[in-house]
Amino acid sequence: MIEEYRFHGRGGQGAVTAARLLVGAAHREGRYGQAFPHFGAERRGAPVVAFARISDRPIRVHEQVREPDVVVVLDPTLFKLVNVLEGLREGGVLVVNSKEDPGIQGPYKVFIVDATGIALSLGLRVAGWPVVNTSILGAVVKATGSVSLDSVVDEIKSNWPGRMGEANAQAAKLAYEKAVRVR
Amino acid sequence: MIEEYRFHGRGGQGAVTAARLLVGAAHREGRYGQAFPHFGAERRGAPVVAFARISDRPIRVHEQVREPDVVVVLDPTLFKLVNVLEGLREGGVLVVNSKEDPGIQGPYKVFIVDATGIALSLGLRVAGWPVVNTSILGAVVKATGSVSLDSVVDEIKSNWPGRMGEANAQAAKLAYEKAVRVR
């Protein structure tokens, strides 16, 4: 079985990186994965999409993720702009960076976490923007259990050695703790 | 039947023009023709070759003239440099710009004319070189009878209107008169 993920973010928020880190974490567990952006001009602030696949077997499928198992929303404002639920499978998981229940209807499991708040509390900013892509991964782990928090933390640390890595790993851990299922 | 001609000259002597004029003359008589150079870098003084075909029917053959009916040599020194007789058919015609019998052996008709002398006598020079291509055409007419002298003269005049044309036409006429068969 292949798990399919779609990440919604804004240009500059690192949705693609989130997808890559997730696949990296799976890889640490001996699994296979694939991470790729939606191929368009990425503009700062503009809605962007990235995808990931994870599987126990090598993945040879190369198509857009049309019916994701998991949708990750890095920025709650995106609900107003795009249909983040498009194609989400029945019983699928939605993970949202949000302080409050987005009030989704449908046969989905919904998790929220205040990734922005966590990032800011740890001083994680780039060019003024809170770095939410690492923190939200913690929530994804909590929601799906597909990869372990340790793997995500290791992957984050090996991507940014030093202090940056520590803080980002800390964000993921905090998000893991704080994420809650609201539906 | 297609008559095939090969012209030997030197870069600057106008062998290609001679071939074109001959075809033009044939065209005036309602016949068909084809004139083309041997396709290489033409350098002043270097041996060059041009070809012509004449026929009563449209010509659709496009290949090098391999077995000419007529070989025209614009410069007698070429005998030493190239095998002007190559492929010349049995009974074929050789027309040479020369004061004296070149002493050719073989089953050919050989005509000579002092085209250089005629050109110089008429003041036909370009950049110091005697213009032999028009004069020798007169000899070709005499030797082959394939086209009429009038057609050649007309063709020459329409190519160079004015005095230049007159002189060149005169050269052709003189050569026609003076050409002699030596074999």
Next chain:
Amino acid sequence: MVRIQDLPRKNFLMPGNAACPGCPETMGLRYVGMALGENAVLVIPASCSSVIQGIYPRSGIGMPILNIVFAAAAAAASGLKAALEIRGLKDAQVVAWAGDGGTGDIGFQALSGAAERNEDIIYICVDNEAYMNTGIQRSSLTPYGAWTTTTWTGKKEHKKDVPLTLIAHRVPYVATASVGFPTDFIDKLRKASKIRGFKYIHLHAPCPVGWRFDPAKTAEVAKLAVQTGLWILYEYENGKFRISPLSRPYRDKSKRKPLVEYIRLQGRFRHLKKSDIAVLEKYVDEMWEFYTKLEEIYK
């Protein structure tokens, strides 16, 4: 110089286009529209401006555009102009609008050819000092020391002086401009539109994404380039060269703001060592020395 109040109200740039926030190219495009109005017809080679147009079947730029392959702006513009002229549309202003890469690198030959033939077009180089559309790679117009994704430790060569090479072509009109000084740019465009033959305008266009500065500061950085003396505004017109009034004060080195003010705003220069900054400072001094003398030559 034209007063802002007197500029036309009509928009030739459509909101909702695909430019990044704070984009200098859209700024420049607006000024082209203001200066040339309905007469402008653009020829745009591959660049940020091809993407800025947004997604078919809409366009974020409100002027007729012939998009063209990267290397061919000046050539396509030459042909387009010939056609419009032969069809009697004499007022049409054919404007090639190309980036620094499309001008000084892959399009340089076509540009030089059109200049030599003295084609009656306006060629504008919108110079953000790198290949921005493909994600910040070095161009020949990237300045010394600047980080790009193909010069991780800073570029080793100085910026190619494209307008000077155009002066060496002895075309009727060459000017430099800056998005920091729109009315100067608009004046130059309008002057160019009245000259027959080849007109070249080189527009300095600081890019927040590629230069790594806050998008609010595009105009500020552009102005600083002029005020520090790094970017000299001038005109070369029918054999006469003169430094534009806005730059003239900076002939006097003491009037120039310190170069570091400009450098410090930009992430691309973050890694610069003192010695690198000295190289750039020396470069500024040499440019001024040179261009001041050029005023003497082409008087």
Next chain:
Amino acid sequence: MVRIQDLPRKNFLMPGNAACPGCPETMGLRYVGMALGENAVLVIPASCSSVIQGIYPRSGIGMPILNIVFAAAAAAASGLKAALEIRGLKDAQVVAWAGDGGTGDIGFQALSGAAERNEDIIYICVDNEAYMNTGIQRSSLTPYGAWTTTTWTGKKEHKKDVPLTLIAHRVPYVATASVGFPTDFIDKLRKASKIRGFKYIHLHAPCPVGWRFDPAKTAEVAKLAVQTGLWILYEYENGKFRISPLSRPYRDKSKRKPLVEYIRLQGRFRHLKKSDIAVLEKYVDEMWEFYTKLEEIYK
């Protein structure tokens, strides 16, 4: 200047090559061989010099040659140099040898790129002022008024000043030379071979076929170009510009031979009207004025 007697005896040009009688390009090639000897490796784009080599499997040029597509001399030379350097062949002199068309037109972009990167090569433009290999068509370096088979009534634009555009690139070395003054050319080549970085030498090369003069007069016409002041020999070296001793006398206009002496020898100028000649005369004066001032700037 090197004495003729001291020039090496070895021939780097093979007799029996395919050049026309009186060819200036073969003259130039001989001097390259004399100057650089066994170290020279040529990169030759499409031009008369590609044909001059004669027919496979022989070559009429006695130096290693990489023939290359028309537009790519400077780029291929850059790569060749990189390879030889990385392989430790430090003494190799990679020489791009291109015509005026291959330099100022279709090869201009690659040239400019290599110059900007400051590639360690010698680029020689052998300038016979037209596309000779294809039978005398206009190039951007064809002078005003000259007949070619694409300018039947004479070219309308002035000669593109390619060496000046190279100076505008601020490369280490730019020089002009003439086949009429071989030792000057050889000196410049030898100097260039000792400089690291990009060296550009522009060799004036009157062509009897294309310019329509008696092949015996190639050197004579070349010398006249200098003596009438039309062709100025100079060097630009590390930011310093100086007119070469052989041309220096002609700063003084009265020392120059009348331009018509040069013009009258050439069939390509036969149709020139007085007014056309005046245009050329004015051009000469302006060039001298300009270059004399340039000596001031780059002192």
Next chain:
Amino acid sequence: MEEDHLVLPLSRPAPGAMGKTGTWRNYKPVIDQGKCIKCLLCWLYCPEATIIRHEDNSVSVDYEYCKGCGICANECPVKAIEMVPEVQGGA
């Protein structure tokens, strides 16, 4: 009428060629009309043409498309424009 053999690569100028770019914004320029001296600099420098210039040269913002770059605020000589965080995302 688009024919099967003639689907041309042609576009027409229209706002929103990249969608409602106002949604890209993290900060929103708010003009204090009281402070504004109608110098039009914000209008001149706005890279998006989203400063609307009114008949009387007063100015307002087209929030549907304004990308929130902040240039208008930065260039306003009297600091009449403030960049206010959008509720969402920004910080």
Next chain:
Amino acid sequence: MEEDHLVLPLSRPAPGAMGKTGTWRNYKPVIDQGKCIKCLLCWLYCPEATIIRHEDNSVSVDYEYCKGCGICANECPVKAIEMVPEVQGGA
């Protein structure tokens, strides 16, 4: 050894890549050794490398390849070279 799959576009320097170019000649340079001052200008300017420079800097012509351009004669400062018509063709 040329292999079937490896016929390379390579040449080697050799005289006569265009044949015996001496045959192109209409005029032939003849040096008057008596007049010659061994200045080597003819050698320097000859575009064909067909002025042979001897050990003692005296010169002679390689008639096999000399194309007869006449530059040597034109440049000889003492007019020691004469261009003589070849028997044939010339005038």
Next chain:
Amino acid sequence: MPRKILTGNHTVAEAVKLARVQVIAAYPITPQTTIVEKLAEMVEHGEIEAKMIRVESEHSALAAVYGAAAGGARAFTATSSHGLLYMHEVVWWAAASRLPLVMAVVTRAIGPPWNIHVSHEDIMDQRDTGWIISMAEDNQEVLDLVLQAFRISEDERVYLPAMVGLDGFLLSHTAMPVDVPEQEVVDSWLPPRLPRPYVIEPGSGVIMGNIPPDEAFYRMRHSMQRAMYNAKRVIEEVDEEYYKMTGRRYGGLVEFYRCDDAKYVVVLMGTWAGNAKEAADRLRERGIPVGVARIRYVRPFPRERLREKLLGMKGVMVFDRSVSMGRGGPLHAEVVEALEAKPSIMGVVAGVGGVDVGVRDFEKLVEDFVKKVEEEGRVYVNDYWYGV
């Protein structure tokens, strides 16, 4: 109709003049050069009212006439070999822009080593680009094809640029008789170019070429292929019209020479077809029933016409004057394709321009194909465009 002795290149120039071309840009290259020279002469002597842009390269030559076509002018260029390769990027660009435009290609070999002689690599190399590509056998046909190229290229059912190939030296430098129609005759048949399908000019409000969604891109490409298919009909029509005007017709996409009763057919294009016809005649004299199918249009490729005629032959011999290295002659493969292969075969064109083609797309397409084969026994489809 006066008959003149003209080289192929001068024939091209005559045709360009007769077509009242308005903008010319070209860059010299052997053996095309005398076209440029002649046109320059005509322009400078006022024999033709056109602007000539003396560009600095072929990339610019095609870009310039392309710009002119976008500006509504009738435009022309010519090149050969390396020139064609150097402008190759713009060749693609011009076709997908759907602008009418005509280019003469004097065929020549590609180096290294340098070789200026005839070979078809250069023109065959353009066969994917979306240009109409024709090849002449003699200079008369050169004239006719160039004139017709303007008609076809400007036909509203087509709107694609057109290339006319003539063999280097064999035609370009060979003088032969050519019937040159009177200007009025041509004028009556080839009216001034209309500003179609669009013109970039002040007020036109037209933007050519900005980024589309992938699916729109795929539709645009499909529409080019449709235009190519339309061109097959248009070419045959124009051949007929031209016949009415001049008494000359060639058979449209393919000329079949003595094929009706042939058992063996030689397929080729260009000048050497004349030699092949002559050879066929000789072989027939010796009792061997040979015909010649001369491909006049490489693009659109006359699959159906060839199939119609050649499927029942005993032997077909395809002569290629070029090779697709590592495969074989390009005409050869396409002729064989036209004559089909053994299993059922379907060609699918998909995924072009990034359109996503995923597992389920494959699944569906293959299933449909299988069903069809099972039902119909044998299926053969050339280019199925998925979802257009």
Next chain:
Amino acid sequence: MPRKILTGNHTVAEAVKLARVQVIAAYPITPQTTIVEKLAEMVEHGEIEAKMIRVESEHSALAAVYGAAAGGARAFTATSSHGLLYMHEVVWWAAASRLPLVMAVVTRAIGPPWNIHVSHEDIMDQRDTGWIISMAEDNQEVLDLVLQAFRISEDERVYLPAMVGLDGFLLSHTAMPVDVPEQEVVDSWLPPRLPRPYVIEPGSGVIMGNIPPDEAFYRMRHSMQRAMYNAKRVIEEVDEEYYKMTGRRYGGLVEFYRCDDAKYVVVLMGTWAGNAKEAADRLRERGIPVGVARIRYVRPFPRERLREKLLGMKGVMVFDRSVSMGRGGPLHAEVVEALEAKPSIMGVVAGVGGVDVGVRDFEKLVEDFVKKVEEEGRVYVNDYWYGV
């Protein structure tokens, strides 16, 4: 062998590093750019001992690495789409020079309109040029193909440049696991480049590319085709060797996936082959016996391998991610060719480079062909080179 998560483009860079490339020149273009960026980073950080030439265009990029190859260095470039078109002239030149060289091509659509997404027009457009052309399915294969490309290109039986295609975004920007071999392992298998088949350097006395007689030219072209045929063997060998080293092999020229017991086969190349395999599996679950033939090398084209396997199939479906406008999918025509057509067919490659082919040549060739058909019943010849 450490496994890393790499995008296709970074995989290319890793392979280039492992191959100890000495000279790199490349020009950025989406979606190739991150290759250039990564290599620039590696060079500047001393991770790879190479000279990087930051050229001003793709024409110069390929000319520069070509010059470097002529100078004896191992050289590499990468491009895509318009970049590939812009360098197209040099693509031809490099191949006929017979110099080893490797280029990565990130496949992308050609404009207008601008489109940066995957499409195979760009790489298929190179199929005549004389380059070895391979296409990867995933990033692991990208790495393996790039490394193998150096071996194949530098093999003395081949000496042709090699292109490795990877699909834009689908591979270039997709991160996936890649086993990266150790440097020593690669070193042991890919020794430093030898100065073969020639080097232009002081004292070499070698002139590359001056004009030959037409017949010599024709022989040179034939020798390229021979080298292509040799490459078929070399590629299969290298695949085996590589297997011994890494445990990975792909089947050489074509990968046949579940074809042995298939009745229907999908033929295609590139990344979407994965989707097709997945679809085949699903269809098989539903009882439809489908296989996939993934073309790994477009050049040399695996005619024989395809023929061997597919001739007996009931249905063959060829997927082209590009189109030769006015004909159809380029793979399609070539696959059909490999499966032969109905009449006897002979492909002749002749007249290339201007070699004169006259009436009698045709006469003789046709006569021989007829004789052969009459004697043997059915004849099929792909590329007969006349007189070589």
